[in-house]
Amino acid sequence: MPVITYLETSVGPGTGQPHDIALVQALLAHIKDLFGQPYWPGGIDGFASDALLDAINRFQEEFGLLDDAGDDIRAVISPASVTFQCLRETTAPVLAGLHAVTGTPTLYVPPRCSEQVLGVMTTKLRSLGYQGNAVLGRRLAALAERVFDRHRFLIRFPVPEDRSTGTQRVRVHFHGLKWLTEQGRLTSSEQPHSPVPDAIWSLVAAETRPVGGLTPEQIDYAGCRELWLRHDG
Structure with a gap:
């Protein structure tokens, strides 16, 4: 897409x-x-x-x-x-x-996010290995290089790993991203009652496929629909 x-x-x-x-x-x-x-x-x-x-x-x-x-x-x-x-x-x-x-x-x-900030984020993801999971860290770093630079989406730190299954999830946050409503009004995920358009969900989901090992999931959390990336270890 x-x-x-x-x-x-x-x-x-x-x-x-x-x-x-x-x-x-x-x-x-x-x-x-x-x-x-x-x-x-x-x-x-x-x-x-x-x-x-x-x-x-x-x-x-x-x-x-x-x-x-x-x-x-x-x-x-x-x-x-x-x-x-x-x-x-x-x-x-x-x-x-x-x-x-x-x-x-x-x-x-897209938000006005400098290349320097994006570079630091990518390096941080790679070096931290995302809380000790080196494979996940490498894949998120690859995703950062592929997606952040073009679309300016950010990824938040993961929820605790499910020790029984080895599954770990990270949340995609549309920090600073704005979109037009059908009425022509600029809005963002920071605004209450402002659902992210399906096309933007699909855009991020499509970008994860070439990276591998990351499965996009839409999860209802605190009354809001959010996009998470699942990593099965």
């Missing part, structure tokens, strides 16, 4: 993938028109509609993007178009670095 930060294909009449449409919807939802209203007042659902085409057309008209000298097509936003460039440059700074999970309307903004 790859992640994109730009349009992959065009959005327009009869065309557009869910992640591309959602990205356009989100950007239009955070830009005000001449009357101080968002160009897109609808939901971030990844569905094409006549209303979205009207919003794109209105944005192009009011920003003068359809003059004779331009190559942009009415009510169409292509990856290399002046319309998309203008859309990205005009939208709210809070959406800088917006990522789209391919095939879904899920959009998120």
